[in-house]
Amino acid sequence: METKTMIDYTHRQAGHCESGATSNLLRFYGVDMSEPMAFGIGNGLYFSYIPFLKVQFAPMISFRNLPNTVFHRGMKYLGIDATVIKKFKDPKEAMLALDQNLEKGIPTGMQVGVFNLTFFPPEYRMHYNMHNLVCFGKEGNLYHISDTVMETAHVLTYDDLLRVRYAKGVFAPEGKMYWINHVPNHLDIRSAVSVGIKKTVYEMIKIPFPLIGVKGLRWMGRDLRKWPKKHGVEKASFYLGQVLRMAEDFGTGGAGFRYIYGAFLKESGEMFNHAELLEAAEMMGKTANKWREFTYIGARNCKNRSKPQEDYGMLGDMMIEIAGMEEQVYKKLDKIKL
Amino acid sequence: MEENSNPVYKDQRYGQSRELLYSYDENGQYKKDVGFHGEPDRIILQQAWDHFNDRIEDARRRVIAGKVSPIVYYMEKFLADPLNLSMMAGISIWKVKWHSRPGVFKRLSEKTLKKYADAFNISIEQLKKVE
DSSP states (O other), X not given: OOOEEEOOOOOOOOSSHHHHHHHHHHHHTTOOXXXXXHHHHTTOEEEEEEEEEEXXXXXXXXXXXXXXXXXXXXXXXXTOEEEEEOOOSSHHHHHHHHHHHHHHTOOEEEEEOSTTOTTSOGGGOSSOOOEEEEEEEEETTEEEEEOTTSSSOXXXXXHHHHHHHTOOSTTOOTXXXXXXXXXXXXXXXXHHHHHHHHHHHIIIIIOSOTTBHHHHHHHHHXXXXXXXXXXXXXXXXXXXXXXXXXXXXXXXXXXXXXXXXXXXHHHHHHHHTOHHHHHHHHHHHHHHHHHHHXXXXXXXXXXXXXXXXXXXXXXXXXXXXXXXXXXXXXHHHHHOOO | OGXXXXXXXXXXXXXXXXXXXXXXXXXXXXXXXXXXXXXXHHHHHHHHHHHHHHHHHHHHHXXXXXXXXXXXXXXXXXXXXXXXXXXXXXOOHHHHHHTTSHHHHHTOOHHHHHHHHXXXXXXXXXXXXXX
């Protein structure tokens, strides 16, 4: 049975998988929204440091919110009618629902695990279950996939897609899928941006728990100083590597999303002609450059090429400085009225 | 900072895919470029894979010496820890640890072996031997 359904969907590359998927889906429905805008409205920015949970043999560090936050919140704040199905018990049913959607001409986003994705570069294949991609066509046994981290669109077979949609482990996707039903004619972007900024500020500085947001950054900075004494040099270097990998390598657009968020502030500042937002964008850009500097020094440290004064104590101080700089940005954003 | 643009990384092993990267320059503009990750990003990625490969090699040696069961080798090859493996295979973490003894592994039933083989996406014959 040869069936062919293709939806006229443009693949655009993006820095982050989920905000990229959200902005591409919106573009399909005629809303021209850039990736940073989708990211900022949907509260992509986050930080949590959980030292007692180990992921890939190192403490768990997350620069992103729970899976599907960007899409779900973005749609909610913009007032767009969208459907999110959290899980399917039966894998076959999940694939059938996807086929039906494609026949109706709806490009559908899915949460998948990275480890078994065949087109992914092998060095990034780790047990990471919060990846997102959009399926926009089917040809016999092959599905056309737009993965925004990659440069071009790819194909996956039925079995491969089923395997990644039912990857096991922490935050298992369980066949989660989402799509847009209907976009209203007029979108109130101004209020969506306002609500999005409020929520992000809340998550970064106001949650009364020490391991989340800016407090988490400070906690990590203090821990960083102790790592060589506590775990030995080799393990400390591996842990530091994990922090930097999470911030730079895994599709964050650089510096743990700080660049994307800054770009969002800049774009919305220009859109509403708001001087304070532009100022905040500048501060965020400086913070992001500081993050990148942290990566350079940290990577030198991992390779044992650092100068003697660039040890873990200095890196810890730098992290605490970054936390201070970020806190200034969020406090500024908190006072802004849109 | 001088390295605000994304330098092209020459090593073919880790330079296959290009990504979209953002940056912020002195003029206060955010820029998007498609490029390879820079040198520092590669160093930390290389470090992680060296670490994982060491663990896999170590596990392989221990399996051949008869100290642990092949499950440990495949677990390391899958970059999993016992907790992760227990989630993937649907077997409790204590049992996973118990099954990593060679003597216990030899007496495992087909059904349990099948669960492990499915989790690793290999056949049962492959699961039993480590080359």
